[in-house]
Amino acid sequence: MQRNDRPQRRLILLLAIAISLLCGRMIAADDAAETNAGEQTLGLEACLKTLHWHSPQGYSGLDPEAIRLVxxxxxxxxxxxxxxxxxxxxxxxxxxxxxxxxxSLPMVNRLSDRYRVSFAEGYTNSYQRTGVMTFSEVEPIAECKLISYEPWLRTPKATLVTRYGLKGTDQTLLVINIHGINFSLGLIELSAQFDDAAALIAAHTGPVVFTGDFNTWHSGRIDLLDRKKTGLGLSALSFDPDYRTRTFGHALDHIYVRGLDALFTASPDLQSSDHNPLIAELRYVTGNTSKKEKP
Known part of the structure; x- marks a missing residue:
């Protein structure tokens, strides 16, 4: 059975909205106010420099004919x-x-025997550090992390950025792994988080994977993401079967790509998380990494 529009998730969102109203912290969704990214993130300029200071020379690369992603x-x-x-x-x-x-998860320790592990810390409590993690068959050429904050709870949401070589090419693959801001009535903080990712994508001349839990549980959030990707050449992957977890009818998780064709995609229905995984096999398309918007 597909587990979309879970009542628990709706309840959490409604409770968060109620708390915000009681605290008098409603945030206007005026797109003109989507500017103050500096208060929401750390280190965008440093991240841009880190990604471009490192040369791909001497690094192993992924196979451009078949890049398999979960x-x-x-x-x-x-x-x-x-x-x-x-x-x-x-x-x-x-x-x-x-x-x-x-x-701290045992499976993560097992994965580290085979994969290179990159981690950007988000929410932390007394017994566990959690955040976004990227595992790769090859060592990243460079990596950096950005931190945004939930406007009500002030808990961190991380974005992890890694860059990889591609065998037999002079191109590199940029991978952005994001956990989108969730509990906000307006779009200011989420817009700032997306702006940082867009700046990194715009500065990269090669293929791109922009993926994660975007928390696009409202049409306004999806419209915002669509506006942000305009001009970056990003295309959203579709999935077959498509059991992506949905809230209020909207998928929360996405994979966007540039300069890559999808050979296979799927989002299977599993019971081991409140989200279902996204699976894709991608192929680098020579010369198809411009920033022109795809139809």
């Missing part, structure tokens, strides 16, 4: 079955992008 919000690993479900995909996976991942 993206998944694993709900902090609270259901132990997620590790078994992920293991079923690993025989043919080059990149794994997780949200709500934690270095």
């Amino acid at each position: 993206n998944w919000n694993i709900e902090k690993g609270t259901n132990p079955l997620w590790a078994d479900d992920l293991a079923n995909f690993l025989s043919s996976t080059d990149l794994i992008t997780l949200q709500e991942g934690s270095p």
Whole structure:
């Protein structure tokens, strides 16, 4: 059974809205006010410099003919079955992008025997650090992380950026793994978070994967994301089957690509997280990395 529009998720959102109203912290959704990114993120300029200071020379690259990706919000690993479900995909996976991942999970330790591990810390409590994690078959040429904050709870939401070589080409692949701001009535903070990702994509001349849990649970959030990707050459992947977790009818998780064709996509229905994974096999398209918007 598909687990879309879960009552629990609706209840959480409604409770968060009620709390915000009681605290008098409603935020206007005026797009003209979407400017103050500096208060929401750390280190965009440093991130841009880090990504472009490092030369791909001497690094192993991914196979440009078949880049296999799994993206998944694993709900902090609270259901132990997620590790078994992920293991079923690993025989043919080059990149794994997780949200709500934690270095303390046993499966993460096992993955580190095979994959290079990059981690950007988000929410942390006394017993666990969680955030976004990217696992790769090859060592990243460069990596950096950005932090945004939930406007009400002030808890961090991380964006992890990694860059990889592609065998037999002079191009590099930029991978942005994002966990979108969730609890806000307006779009100011989410817009700032997306702006930072857009700046990184605009500065990169090669192929791009922009993926994660975008928390696009409202049409306004989806419209915002569509506006931000305009001019960047990004295309949204579709999935077959498509069991992406939905709230209020809207998918929360996405994979956007530039300069890459999708050979295969799927979002299977699993029971081991409150999100379902996204699976894709991608192929680099020579000369198709311009920033012109695709139809």
